[in-house]
Amino acid sequence: MEIIIKGGYVFDPINGVKGEKLDIGVKDGKIVDPSKLDERNAKVIDARGKTVMPGGVDIHSHIAGPKVNVGRLLRPEDHYISFIKAITGVKRSGTGKTTPTVASIGYRYARMGWTTVIEPATPPLKTRHTHEELNDIPILDKACFPLVDSNWFILDYISKGEIEKCAAFVAWLLDAIKGYALKLVDPGVAELWSQGKGYGLDLDDEIPSFGITPREIITGLCKVNRMLKLPHSIHVHCNRLGIPGNYSTTLETMRALEGMGDGITIHITHAQFNSYKGDNWPALRSGAPEIADYVNAHEHVSIDMGQVIFGGATTMTADAPFEFALFHMTPIRKWAGSEVEVESASGIVPFKYKKKSIVNAVQWCIGLELALLIKDPWRVIPTTDHPNGGPFTRYPRLISWLMSKKAREEVLEKINKTARRRSVLPDIDREYSLYEIAISTRAAPAKLLGLEDRKGQLGEGADADIAIYDLDPTKDLNDPDRIVKAFKYAYCTIKNGETVVMNGKIAKTSYGRTFYVKSSVLDEELMKGVVSEVKQKFKEWYTVQFSNYIIDESEIRHPEPLVMGG
Amino acid sequence: MTVTLIPKEPFKVLIDAKCITPDEFAGKSLEEINSLEVYEGSLVRKLGDLFVIKGDPEDNVDETRIVIEGDVWKVCRIGEKMSGGSILIKGSAGHYLGRWMQGGRIEVRGNVRSWLGAEMQDGTIEVFGNAGSFVGGRLRGKVGKKGMKKGYIIIHGSAGARVGHGMVKGTIIIDGNSGPFPGSEMMGGKILIRGDCEGKAGANMIGGSVIICGRLPSVLPGFYIDDIAPKAKVKKEKIEGPFYVFVGDALASRICGGRLYIHKASNPHLKVYEELLEEV
Numbered sequence: 001m002e003i004i005i006k007g008g009y010v011f012d013p014i015n016g017v018k019g020e021k022l023d024i025g026v027k028d029g030k031i032v033d034p035s036k037l038d039e040r041n042a043k044v045i046d047a048r049g050k051t052v053m054p055g056g057v058d059i060h061s062h063i064a065g066p067k068v069n070v071g072r073l074l075r076p077e078d079h080y081i082s083f084i085k086a087i088t089g090v091k092r093s094g095t096g097k098t099t100p101t102v103a104s105i106g107y108r109y110a111r112m113g114w115t116t117v118i119e120p121a122t123p124p125l126k127t128r129h130t131h132e133e134l135n136d137i138p139i140l141d142k143a144c145f146p147l148v149d150s151n152w153f154i155l156d157y158i159s160k161g162e163i164e165k166c167a168a169f170v171a172w173l174l175d176a177i178k179g180y181a182l183k184l185v186d187p188g189v190a191e192l193w194s195q196g197k198g199y200g201l202d203l204d205d206e207i208p209s210f211g212i213t214p215r216e217i218i219t220g221l222c223k224v225n226r227m228l229k230l231p232h233s234i235h236v237h238c239n240r241l242g243i244p245g246n247y248s249t250t251l252e253t254m255r256a257l258e259g260m261g262d263g264i265t266i267h268i269t270h271a272q273f274n275s276y277k278g279d280n281w282p283a284l285r286s287g288a289p290e291i292a293d294y295v296n297a298h299e300h301v302s303i304d305m306g307q308v309i310f311g312g313a314t315t316m317t318a319d320a321p322f323e324f325a326l327f328h329m330t331p332i333r334k335w336a337g338s339e340v341e342v343e344s345a346s347g348i349v350p351f352k353y354k355k356k357s358i359v360n361a362v363q364w365c366i367g368l369e370l371a372l373l374i375k376d377p378w379r380v381i382p383t384t385d386h387p388n389g390g391p392f393t394r395y396p397r398l399i400s401w402l403m404s405k406k407a408r409e410e411v412l413e414k415i416n417k418t419a420r421r422r423s424v425l426p427d428i429d430r431e432y433s434l435y436e437i438a439i440s441t442r443a444a445p446a447k448l449l450g451l452e453d454r455k456g457q458l459g460e461g462a463d464a465d466i467a468i469y470d471l472d473p474t475k476d477l478n479d480p481d482r483i484v485k486a487f488k489y490a491y492c493t494i495k496n497g498e499t500v501v502m503n504g505k506i507a508k509t510s511y512g513r514t515f516y517v518k519s520s521v522l523d524e525e526l527m528k529g530v531v532s533e534v535k536q537k538f539k540e541w542y543t544v545q546f547s548n549y550i551i552d553e554s555e556i557r558h559p560e561p562l563v564m565g566g
Numbered sequence: 567m568t569v570t571l572i573p574k575e576p577f578k579v580l581i582d583a584k585c586i587t588p589d590e591f592a593g594k595s596l597e598e599i600n601s602l603e604v605y606e607g608s609l610v611r612k613l614g615d616l617f618v619i620k621g622d623p624e625d626n627v628d629e630t631r632i633v634i635e636g637d638v639w640k641v642c643r644i645g646e647k648m649s650g651g652s653i654l655i656k657g658s659a660g661h662y663l664g665r666w667m668q669g670g671r672i673e674v675r676g677n678v679r680s681w682l683g684a685e686m687q688d689g690t691i692e693v694f695g696n697a698g699s700f701v702g703g704r705l706r707g708k709v710g711k712k713g714m715k716k717g718y719i720i721i722h723g724s725a726g727a728r729v730g731h732g733m734v735k736g737t738i739i740i741d742g743n744s745g746p747f748p749g750s751e752m753m754g755g756k757i758l759i760r761g762d763c764e765g766k767a768g769a770n771m772i773g774g775s776v777i778i779c780g781r782l783p784s785v786l787p788g789f790y791i792d793d794i795a796p797k798a799k800v801k802k803e804k805i806e807g808p809f810y811v812f813v814g815d816a817l818a819s820r821i822c823g824g825r826l827y828i829h830k831a832s833n834p835h836l837k838v839y840e841e842l843l844e845e846v
Binding site for chain 1: 705
């Protein structure tokens with residue numbers, strides 16, 4: 001199938017295209033030179049007066065896995081009103097707002113023009129479930145990050161100082177469960193939670209059962225990450241998340257990884273939840289300026305926002321002690337929690353962010369301050385940490401806040417007055433240009449994920465993932481509502497060379513690939529030794545068999561391994 | 567004035583017919599009413615495909631009267647969000663009858679299934695047969711003040727489990743017996759059960775009162791005896807007692823705002839509580 005997109009304003013930051021009028025050709029799922037295509041055979045999409053961008057890339061969104069499913073079970077009230085109707089042969093049905101059902105996740109992302117989404121936290125033992133759900137998410141390309149921070153094998157190797165063996169284990173683990181990068185959630189806390197402790201574990205507090213600190217886990221896994229040449233840096237949810245005064249812990253975490261090598265060595269995820277100043281909740285203030293200053297001065301850090309959107313949310317994280325504490329703070333009296341043997345833990349609490357609440361209003365300000373004070377859009381990604389800060393369907397609103405001071409002021413007028421006084425947000429005049437939006441929602445996440453040669457760009461040979469928005473960059477950008485409307489319903493989304501969305505409506509259900517990493521950097525002797533060690537300990541530590549733990553390639557609908565090294 | 571609906575043939579699967587309300591019918595011609603969308607299972611059908619529709623529709627919601635001649639045992643969500651007018655069902659009705667109802671009146675000559683008047687805001691529902699579970703109940707998963715807000719439900723037969731689950735205000739009267747857990751998680755309002763109750767009355771209640779004239783097998787341990795009242799009052803009707811008055815549920819709230827009125831004569835096995843009362 002051949003497609004020619006004619007006359008749109010193209011934004012392609014990786015190739016340096018800043019809103020020039022260009023034609024784009026698509027053939028066999030790849031982008032090609034339009035002049036080589038025959039217009040008579042090709043489907044021509046008229047994009048005059050419209051914006052053409054690469055398909056969106058979401059670096060952090062909890063879309064699949066056991067905890068997402070428990071969230072759905074915990075919140076039947078989330079599913080009463082929202083309802084997507086099935087159309088036979090075109091799309092499947094679905095419900096849910098903050099915890100949407102599997103199929104509707106794919107449709108809603110595609111409708112906004114997003115085509116690649118990452119599930120950022122899956123316990124390795126339960127990754128089979130995650131892949132089953134990922135397989136069933138239509139349209140999107142996806143990948144999942146296994147949780148490694150409290151894995152006994154890794155803690156054991158780090159406490160013994162055997163970084164090479166740890167690297168061999170991680171390489172085996174990523175291949176065995178088809179993971180993409182390393183996710184650290186409040187490093188070490190899940191290990192303590194299995195003993196009923198762990199709330200507020202700081203960077204230099206010792207984890208008694210292994211005699212190491214979270215700092216050692218982070219630096220150790222960063223070394224492992226560099227050693228295996230993984231495409232993405234370590235993906236860290238910092239210690240003491242959601243506790244006032246935690247910005248210092250975040251700064252310490254970033255400082256701990258200075259001088260670990262070239263490029264980005266750490267990705268701080270949902271940084272908003274980690275940028276709190278003040279001694280207690282009523283005295284909460286923004287630590288965003290400090291974090292932003294540090295990020296501006298250092299090249300090795302990237303962050304994503306974790307912006308709070310007012311309205312309903314379902315907080316779900318592997319940071320179980322925090323969720324337990326949050327449960328006691330919220331008026332909604334229900335929660336779910338679990339512990340995964342040897343590996344991880346998780347907790348879920350429904351939550352509602354209110355404009356008049358001082359804490360929620362400060363949180364809202366912090367996220368935007370981070371995005372606006374950090375100068376380099378290549379290192380700050382707009383996310384809502386779906387569904388923790390709000391559902392991903394609110395991205396258009398988030399983009400309008402970034403692009404328009406007027407839109408921010410409209411909300412600032414309605415929020416808690418004390419929070420507004422404490423924030424520096426009213427004094428920030430910066431507005432993202434459409435080009436910067438294209439960087440931060442497309443090119444930058446693709447680059448951070450190491451997928452920039454095929455995602456987040458429109459150069460020849462890249463995957464044909466394209467979003468066309470009904471937005472004229474020469475005249476529509478002054479109206480925030482126009483921006484919201486354009487991003488909410490993409491005029492057209494092309495995924496892998498197929499038109500999946502037309503005029504804001506799903507036109508076709510296709511299924512995307514699942515990326516995972518095969519690292520063959522280390523020598524085989526070492527790998528064999530470590531795997532036989534793991535096999536022995538497996539019998540002691542796990543209730544499952546070693547052979548049942550490994551996920552075969554045939555269990556994934558469209559597997560796409562990225563081979564690293566060797 | 568009156569719009570009459572007659573089922574063409576017995577229903578085989580559940581029908582989702584939230585359009586059968588005075589609000590939808592008002593101001594529409596018969597043809598427009600015939601072409602309203604309903605779901606038969608997963609298929610989209612027109613209301614006219616399932617029912618013969620007669621009568622002359624009215625512009626005013628409050629004067630619109632819908633009469634369903636026959637059994638609509640499988641038709642769900644009738645009268646959803648209705649704000650006025652009246653519905654008369656001369657047979658049995660399905661789930662979610664009068665859910666989120668804001669006013670008006672529903673009368674059912676037969677039985678109804680579960681979730682009758684769920685989360686209703688106002689209005690009156692009268693059922694001459696029996697009702698299923700969750701009469702006037704709050705929907706699954708919701709917490710806080712989301713239950714029945716106001717209004718009046720009277721059931722001349724018996725009701726199933728969890729009558730008035732999470733209700734905030736309003737009145738539910740059941741002339742027959744009730745299943746277990748009447749008034750569970752209740753926050754206010756009144757429930758009167760003239761017959762027997764299967765037990766566990768008022769579990770997790772934090773307000774309101776449940777009056778049981780028949781037999782209750784036992785009182786939950788979260789309740790304390792408070793008093794013996796000679797009479798109980800529901801909607802200006804005085805019910806002769808005497809009643810044991812329990813307060814609770816201590817498990818849900820320390821304030822113990824809920825009240826259980828248990829008829830003394832029907833429950834001789836609860837006499838042990840009288841000793842505790844004398845000690846105080």
